[in-house]
Amino acid sequence: MPVNKNALLRYSIIDRLVRNKYKPYPTMEEIIEACLEQHSVTSSETIQKDMNHMRRPRPIGYNAPIYFDRKFQGYAYSEPEFSISSLALSSEEVGAIRETLDLVKMISGTSMSEKFNSAMEKVLSITFEDFPEGEKKQAILQTMQPPKARGFEYFELFYSACREKIPVSFVHYSYKKRKFNSIIIHPFLIKEFENKWYIVGYSEKHASIRIFGMDRVYAPILLDKPFIKVANKKTDDYFHTMYGVFPIPKAKKQKIKIRVSSLATNYFQAYPIHESQKIIKFPDGFSNITFQVVPTIELVRLFLSHGKQVQVIEPEWLIDFSTKLF
Amino acid sequence: MTTENKSLLFEIPKLEGSRSNPRLLRVIVTSTFTRIDFGYTTPWYYESGGWIKIAAKTHLVVSGNEKKFLLKDTEGIPIAPKKMNFESTEDWQFFSLFFEPIPLIDCELSIIEKENPTEKDFNYYSIQLLLSEGLTILG
Numbered sequence: 097m098p099v100n101k102n103a104l105l106r107y108s109i110i111d112r113l114v115r116n117k118y119k120p121y122p123t124m125e126e127i128i129e130a131c132l133e134q135h136s137v138t139s140s141e142t143i144q145k146d147m148n149h150m151r152r153p154r155p156i157g158y159n160a161p162i163y164f165d166r167k168f169q170g171y172a173y174s175e176p177e178f179s180i181s182s183l184a185l186s187s188e189e190v191g192a193i194r195e196t197l198d199l200v201k202m203i204s205g206t207s208m209s210e211k212f213n214s215a216m217e218k219v220l221s222i223t224f225e226d227f228p229e230g231e232k233k234q235a236i237l238q239t240m241q242p243p244k245a246r247g248f249e250y251f252e253l254f255y256s257a258c259r260e261k262i263p264v265s266f267v268h269y270s271y272k273k274r275k276f277n278s279i280i281i282h283p284f285l286i287k288e289f290e291n292k293w294y295i296v297g298y299s300e301k302h303a304s305i306r307i308f309g310m311d312r313v314y315a316p317i318l319l320d321k322p323f324i325k326v327a328n329k330k331t332d333d334y335f336h337t338m339y340g341v342f343p344i345p346k347a348k349k350q351k352i353k354i355r356v357s358s359l360a361t362n363y364f365q366a367y368p369i370h371e372s373q374k375i376i377k378f379p380d381g382f383s384n385i386t387f388q389v390v391p392t393i394e395l396v397r398l399f400l401s402h403g404k405q406v407q408v409i410e411p412e413w414l415i416d417f418s419t420k421l422f
Numbered sequence: 423m424t425t426e427n428k429s430l431l432f433e434i435p436k437l438e439g440s441r442s443n444p445r446l447l448r449v450i451v452t453s454t455f456t457r458i459d460f461g462y463t464t465p466w467y468y469e470s471g472g473w474i475k476i477a478a479k480t481h482l483v484v485s486g487n488e489k490k491f492l493l494k495d496t497e498g499i500p501i502a503p504k505k506m507n508f509e510s511t512e513d514w515q516f517f518s519l520f521f522e523p524i525p526l527i528d529c530e531l532s533i534i535e536k537e538n539p540t541e542k543d544f545n546y547y548s549i550q551l552l553l554s555e556g557l558t559i560l561g
Contacts, residue, residue, distance in 0.1 A: 262560060276447055276461025276516065280557075314461075318560040320559065320560045321558065
């Protein structure tokens with residue numbers, strides 16, 4: 097029979113108190129008080145039962161060597177390093193999990209984040225303290241949370257397809273061409289860029305790696321057919337060599353040089369946009385910035401968003417391209 | 423898995439001599455329904471993109487079979503007399519029609535909205551479904 101969440105919480109409290117080297121030998125009253133602080137209603141009988149359960153062998157109990165020390169009038173483990181949690185997370189590690197949880201909640205609304213929440217709830221309940229169930233707390237971490245985009249409901253399906261290596265059939269609508277197409281993709285990556293989600297994989301129709309905005313995807317269906325695996329190096333290189341997601345057709349990785357005002361230089365210095373970024377600063381504060389990347393639509397848009405503060409100087413064709421895009 | 427309980431997906435290439443809008447994209451044949459996926463883009467010649475609807479009597483006809491496989495449900499398109507109005511000549515709509523299950527055999531499939539169709543009716547003829555080209559759906 098599964099142990100209920102309140103019992104798990106009490107076990108973790110008992111374990112934490114008994115292992116506390118700064119305040120060893122907790123008394124029954126102290127244990128009850130700690131449980132009450134964590135909103136777990138309890139009594140000495142319940143705690144005794146909990147301790148008996150903890151003493152039972154695994155997997156039913158925890159094999160906990162808990163005993164009452166008559167000399168110190170409190171409870172302790174006969175093996176000082178014992179913990180009911182084989183994970184034995186430190187408070188810093190628990191803190192790191194909580195921060196991660198906050199980040200995962202940014203992808204809220206998917207059952208995946210619910211599953212992750214539930215899994216972490218179990219981990220935290222046997223390691224440290226109560227999990228803040230439904231508690232309204234002040235957010236201390238905030239990222240952009242735009243309203244849910246169309247197609248995001250397929251996130252979990254594509255995530256599973258990437259993980260389990262399952263080809264997917266879907267219908268794609270091209271905004272630019274105003275055209276529907278039936279696509280079969282062998283997906284390997286879900287990519288987020290500027291709050292937009294993309295699915296990346298080998299497209300049978302295009303016989304190459306392609307990227308599709310999830311907002312333009314309709315009715316994905318998992319297929320039972322052999323998965324076409326793209327070499328790891330290719331998949332790793334795909335995005336490392338670019339800023340953004342949509343490469344300019346036929347453009348290869350190359351050196352791109354921009355002339356940047358002193359004002360805009362500050363931003364490029366503070367927020368480098370690519371690992372290849374190199375800044376050569378001049379006495380007047382202006383700079384030349386170079387990148388070794390596959391040019392993308394997003395890169396050109398970024399340059400254009402700075403207006404006169406940023407000018408493309410190399411290569412020649414990109415100057416023309418930027419003018420046309422503007 | 424036997425053919426009887428297998429679900430197959432057929433990608434439909436652009437049909438010669440058939441209407442291209444709505445574009446017929448996929449046919450999915452299962453033991454409980456036949457689903458047909460379409461993509462529609464609003465044309466320039468209708469004010470604000472016009473509207474779409476599907477006749478309740480729309481059905482499928484399979485070569486070598488006299489039975490009419492009736493429309494059971496839709497997604498993304500209303501059944502007449504209801505209709506869906508577009509807002510512009512740049513709109514689009516993905517929709518699916520669900521019919522009674524057709525036999526899972528090599529066949530030619532026709533979608534009939536009206537026996538004597540006008541330009542506004544969605545009739546598609548002789549869509550070739552070959553089992554060897556069907557893709558097995560997982561699950």
